[in-house]
Amino acid sequence: MINCRYSSKRSTVAGKLSEDALRLVAERFKALSEPMRLRVIMALEQGEKNVGQIVEEVSSTQANVSRHLQYLTEAGILKRRKDGLHVFYSISDRRVFDLCQVVCGSLAQHFNNRVKAFK
Secondary structure, eight states, rough: OOOOOOOOOOOGGGGGGHHHHHHHHHHHHHTOOOOHHHHHHHHTTTSSSEEEHHHHTTOHHHHHHHHHHHHHHHSSSSEEETTTTTEEEEOTTTTHHHHHHOOOOOHHHHHHHHHHHTT
8 A cells, every 4th residue: 555645744755655665656756857758748738749749849859759758658657549640648647747846846945045045
């Protein structure tokens, strides 16, 4: 059983997770640890796109984008749909954007605190 809920209390969630659960959490973070994968995710924020549209939006090669699309799909972050000759991708769990917001907010606070230290 995974007990991995965000809480406003300052308790550690890691102490409540089994080793298998910790591995799953680490795998999710690993899937999000590559800048190109984050670009792909952001490209899909407004909805489903085919591979060509994603390639154009993230300014990369089709081979590179396809590799990251496969990784994100296997990680359960994206889902794929085939329509004739085209393959379309979309976000399978929109909470990935919440996670990105939490990280961005944390980074912003961290850098603001560092800037204040130099004033």
